[in-house]
Amino acid sequence: MSDFSQNGIISTLHDFGTKSIEQIEKELLNFSKERKMELILPCLYSELKGDALPNIVSEISKTNYIDHIIIGLDKATEAEARKAWTFFEKLETPFTILWNDGPNLKKLDKELQKKELAPSEHGKGRNVWYCIGMSIARNSARSVALHDCDIKTYDRRMLAKLFYPVVNPLFNFEFCKGYYPRVADNKMNGRVARLLVFPLLNALEKTIGKSDYLDFMKSFKYPLAGEFSFRRNILPELRISSDWGIEIGILSEMQRNFSPQNICQVDLADTYDHKHQELSLDDEKKGLSRMSIDIIKTFIKKLATQGHSFSREQLRSLKATYYRAALDLIDAYRSDAEMNGLKFDSHTEEKAVELFSMNIIKAGEDFYLNPMDAPFIPTWSRVKSAIPDFLVRLEKAVNEDNSHYL
Numbered sequence: 001m002s003d004f005s006q007n008g009i010i011s012t013l014h015d016f017g018t019k020s021i022e023q024i025e026k027e028l029l030n031f032s033k034e035r036k037m038e039l040i041l042p043c044l045y046s047e048l049k050g051d052a053l054p055n056i057v058s059e060i061s062k063t064n065y066i067d068h069i070i071i072g073l074d075k076a077t078e079a080e081a082r083k084a085w086t087f088f089e090k091l092e093t094p095f096t097i098l099w100n101d102g103p104n105l106k107k108l109d110k111e112l113q114k115k116e117l118a119p120s121e122h123g124k125g126r127n128v129w130y131c132i133g134m135s136i137a138r139n140s141a142r143s144v145a146l147h148d149c150d151i152k153t154y155d156r157r158m159l160a161k162l163f164y165p166v167v168n169p170l171f172n173f174e175f176c177k178g179y180y181p182r183v184a185d186n187k188m189n190g191r192v193a194r195l196l197v198f199p200l201l202n203a204l205e206k207t208i209g210k211s212d213y214l215d216f217m218k219s220f221k222y223p224l225a226g227e228f229s230f231r232r233n234i235l236p237e238l239r240i241s242s243d244w245g246i247e248i249g250i251l252s253e254m255q256r257n258f259s260p261q262n263i264c265q266v267d268l269a270d271t272y273d274h275k276h277q278e279l280s281l282d283d284e285k286k287g288l289s290r291m292s293i294d295i296i297k298t299f300i301k302k303l304a305t306q307g308h309s310f311s312r313e314q315l316r317s318l319k320a321t322y323y324r325a326a327l328d329l330i331d332a333y334r335s336d337a338e339m340n341g342l343k344f345d346s347h348t349e350e351k352a353v354e355l356f357s358m359n360i361i362k363a364g365e366d367f368y369l370n371p372m373d374a375p376f377i378p379t380w381s382r383v384k385s386a387i388p389d390f391l392v393r394l395e396k397a398v399n400e401d402n403s404h405y406l
Contacts, residue, residue, distance in 0.1 A: 213255055
């Protein structure tokens with residue numbers, strides 16, 4: 001049962017189960033006559049062979065209000081790309097595939113590299129950035145939604161609720177973030193949010209003091225959700241992290257550019273499960289260890305832009321404060337799990353907290369050693385200013401690929 005609380009400084013839109021999916025989709029179809037909708041799907045080729053993406057494609061095919069779909073395809077050879085075009089032909093909605101590893105897009109990426117405008121590393125951030133560029137180039141949709149392609153519990157109601165807040169003309173929301181409980185296989189998931197982000201935000205507030213930014217971030221029920229939607233005017237100036245700090249980075253941009261009254265979060269599902277990352281205790285460049293370092297660096301960089309300094313002594317204090325706050329939360333999660341009949345492994349939870357606390361220091365050291373490191377990929381407005389015809393050529397290159405392989 002959904003609650004009806006409005007505890008943060010942003011609006012929370014609940015799902016009370018009182019409006020059917022058919023009614024929501026009927027309204028979206030009506031809105032679409034004046035407000036075209038576009039969906040971005042960043043995916044790896046390997047996800048085409050999993051269980052989640054075939055169901056996602058099947059559910060999306062049941063909708064009739066989306067004008068166009070942009071699919072960002074990563075880590076695919078030419079033979080695999082051909083299979084991807086065939087795979088997505090099942091969609092009932094017109095779609096375009098950005099084959100990121102294809103010769104046409106590689107050529108354009110090299111051009112951006114020469115101007116120092118290209119994403120610094122491969123990954124979801126780079127994929128999403130190029131898909132957003134394609135959406136800007138098409139200049140068709142009024143609203144754009146994005147979600148991952150590894151959601152095992154996906155249904156079309158999630159997509160409808162994700163679009164609704166930024167499409168309804170009676171609402172003034174520019175950005176919407178999804179949220180949901182991370183419970184599956186009879187246990188609590190979402191370790192990075194539960195055991196890193198929430199206690200870290202509390203620890204930051206204790207060590208550097210209250211701030212509008214921290215109040216904003218603490219308002220989100222699940223800040224690491226990969227599902228969000230926005231109105232098109234946001235896209236040209238949107239700064240995106242190239243690493244695993246993309247979700248926190250986008251929220252940070254929303255806080256910088258918009259009033260809390262223009263931001264909302266929406267209840268997407270009663271249950272949610274997706275592909276899980278390993279904790280990676282022995283390799284900080286993989287799994288949740290890498291993710292935690294990227295997220296911590298994103299917070300540090302953002303707060304640094306607001307005038308906060310992070311000495312080594314402050315980082316040690318932050319680490320200690322975080323560690324205590326995280327351990328206290330484990331006690332609360334243990335009680336919550338017991339109340340709901342879920343499995344709970346205190347040892348594994350504490351191992352994660354120990355890793356994340358060490359990674360606070362590692363993230364801080366990386367921040368010290370790379371003071372000139374750009375926290376975001378350049379905006380598309382900057383790219384257009386440096387290379388005025390780039391977006392036109394991006395659209396042309398993508399369309400050539402689609403004409404050749406589809």
